Amino acid sequence: MFDITKSLAAGVVVLLAAGGVIATGGLDGPPFDASASDTVAGPHNVEASASLESGNVTVQVVDQHQHGVANVSVVVDGNTMGTTDEDGRMAFNLTTATDGDDLTITLEGTDFTASLDYHVTEDGTLVLLEESYEYSRHLEDDD
Structure with missing residues (x-):
């Protein structure tokens, strides 16, 4: 039964x-604590990458759904280069990068900061040495 x-x-x-x-x-x-009245804003996971071709560096930032993240500040070795467009891309000229140089790209978004450390190779490409991501979560009030 x-x-x-x-x-x-x-x-x-x-x-x-x-x-x-x-x-x-x-x-x-x-893990995070969210009640029915709280919503978590911004991307929770982002991926960032950069490439170097003919002296031009292209940075790409995407969210967990592979959509571009706009308005991310791109800082290279302490110098602000600009912000990403609606596709999450930003390109800038870096003709001074030569073989053996190291390059740190910092990305500052609304809810995250990323740091990408690259090494410039003999053939003019970038090799990722280290990357780190820090996320902040802002709970929005329904008031």
């Missing part, structure tokens, strides 16, 4: 367990 009490109890345990996974950001996301 089918015992509805055990089935309901098992269903509640499964729903509570699933809710715990969702509340902690999913299986692969960072």
Whole structure:
């Protein structure tokens, strides 16, 4: 005979367990505490890259859905170069980069800061040495 009490109890345990996974950001996301009245603003994960071709550096910033992130400030070795466009791209001339140079690109968005350290190779390409990302989460009020 089918015992509805055990089935309901098992269903509640499964729903509570699933809710715990969702509340902690999913299986692969960072944990965060969000109530029904709070929403998390901005991208939660961004990826950034840069390439060098004929003295021109192109920076690309995309969100977790591979959409470009606009209005990200691009700073190279302390000098502000500009901001990314609606596709998350920004290009600038860097003809002074030569073999053996190291280059630090800092990206400053609304909710994140990224630092990319590159080495310029003999053939004029960039090799990523190290990258780091810091995220800040701003909870919006429904007031």
